[in-house]
Amino acid sequence: MTSLRHIDRSDNAYLDAARACLLDLGWRRTTLTEVARRAGVSRMTIYRTWPDMPSLLADLMTREWTQLMQAPDFALEIDDPAHLPGDDLVSRVVAIVRALRDNELFVRIVEVDPELILPYLFSRRGRSQDLVLQLLVPAIRRGQKEGRFRAGDPAVIARGLLLTAHGFVLSAQTMLDDDVTEADLDHELALVLTRSLAP
Template identity: 50%
Template sequence: MTPIRHNHSDGDAVLDAVRDCVLAVGVRRTTMTDVARRAGVSRMTLYRRWPDVRSLVGDLMTREWVAAATDAMPERRPGTLTRDLIADGLVAGVAAFRAHPLFHKIVDVDPELLLPYVLDRRGASQEALLALLADVLREGHADGSVRQGHVERQARALLLIVQSFALSLRTMTDADDTELNGDAFLAELRGILERTLTP
């Protein structure tokens, strides 16, 4: 799968400014004035597209999470099963997500921002990731490396699995765990995905 690339635009410059503000002071202390100043635009320019900081942060999270996921997908090599591509990509995606500075800042300072996407509704980044998963699952069905099933339901099940590892891994890792950076748990995730996908 080819990673999604975006041309740098005014919207990207604004989201870059939001990212810098959030990394510096967190979501709650970021203001539209701060973002406008960093982006070099007026507040009215921001308000024409985003009603508040949370909507800006929502778009930022979508951009960052989808980029992390697509960049983590390994390049297809001759003879590689689509099943292996999916499992390797999802494990690498979880590792990239957990290492992402924006994720660390939100979890440490504004964790309530993530709750709606865990308990209440799907966000734009989740919808984008589901679409990407559905596409690659169809490839796996076609080459016989992924068990047949309802594509959208399989994609949702996979996202539920990787979300639990991405969001809750540190609650399951003991302070005296001898494995560094959750590598042992990522190996467990790889095994779960392999068994889930195998026909």
């Protein structure tokens, strides 16, 4: 499993301050100096951990999305991802997509600073995306052993599921109108994933 940089209690306080800044000011107006001011520490204290805003933002997003995936409602077992029953996988993915789409930090980034998301769509995977894949692969492998899912490389299947979910997270708002609701799209995502995994 890809290791995430350990975030201790003080770092969490600084990330809380950074989160508040982003929600209030947006990315362009947030500085390490402002984060330090809100956290009640010196600027050098922040600089010792994060040399610049992109590195701080990366840790903030990793913490935010990881906490979301670890929420009890989703029952995704980080320590034992194979524990996730195969028949629950689709409903868990749809629930996470819905929660991410509604997350206030994610919504703020998409509305005000959408360019922050672009590197994770066009250039590289982020740590949170790797974490999702690390959860999906064992669950898919288990579903295959139980005969619930089709044959194939679990790593490839997991990446296909993640790419599918991207669209339902990032572009769902463009598909909503008087004829189609978010609930309709969530139902459609569940159908797409179920048929993609069907043996």
